[in-house]
Amino acid sequence: MKDAVLPRPSRRRVEADHPPYDVTAVAAVLERWAGTPGNLLPVLHDVQAALGHVPPGCVAQIARALNRSRAEVHGVISFYHDFRRQPAGRHVLKVCQAESCQATGGRALTARLEQLLGCGLGETSADGAVTLEAVYCLGNCACSPAMMLDGRLFGRVTEAAAERLLAEARQDA
Numbered sequence: 709m710k711d712a713v714l715p716r717p718s719r720r721r722v723e724a725d726h727p728p729y730d731v732t733a734v735a736a737v738l739e740r741w742a743g744t745p746g747n748l749l750p751v752l753h754d755v756q757a758a759l760g761h762v763p764p765g766c767v768a769q770i771a772r773a774l775n776r777s778r779a780e781v782h783g784v785i786s787f788y789h790d791f792r793r794q795p796a797g798r799h800v801l802k803v804c805q806a807e808s809c810q811a812t813g814g815r816a817l818t819a820r821l822e823q824l825l826g827c828g829l830g831e832t833s834a835d836g837a838v839t840l841e842a843v844y845c846l847g848n849c850a851c852s853p854a855m856m857l858d859g860r861l862f863g864r865v866t867e868a869a870a871e872r873l874l875a876e877a878r879q880d881a
Contacts, residue, residue: 726765
């Protein structure tokens with residue numbers, strides 16, 4: 709592997725302590741996208757696909773390899789809601805928070821899901837089974853309220869239907 713994609717000690721300032729991550733997996737992604745214009749987003753998507761999230765510790769490695777600032781890489785990660793800075797649960801449940809879904813019971817649905825999971829939006833249940841995320845449109849407005857469980861879209865979701873879907877997901881987890 710090229711030295712440019714592996715982290716090197718910083719002489720200018722001390723890096724914050726971050727949990728360890730798979731440096732070689734990130735290096736492999738960086739190598740695959742080396743020299744491709746506009747490669748930051750594909751790199752971040754591939755890192756998340758490989759590791760399940762974009763670990764904070766890899767920001768400096770990515771920035772150095774792509775000749776960008778750490779602030780720029782961090783800014784992209786924090787701007788796009790689909791990038792995670794910590795691992796998600798075994799299942800990801802996205803609940804629409806847009807106006808159409810709110811008007812048809814989305815807030816009550818969200819509150820019930822938070823109660824059932826024991827966590828809020830942007831958090832993972834204590835058992836690690838489900839991560840609950842807010843989204844601001846699933847493109848299913850005619851069938852509000854909507855949610856997506858592991859990439860499967862559901863419309864006209866009632867609290868009872870959501871409970872059944874959660875129970876099925878937790879059995880699989």
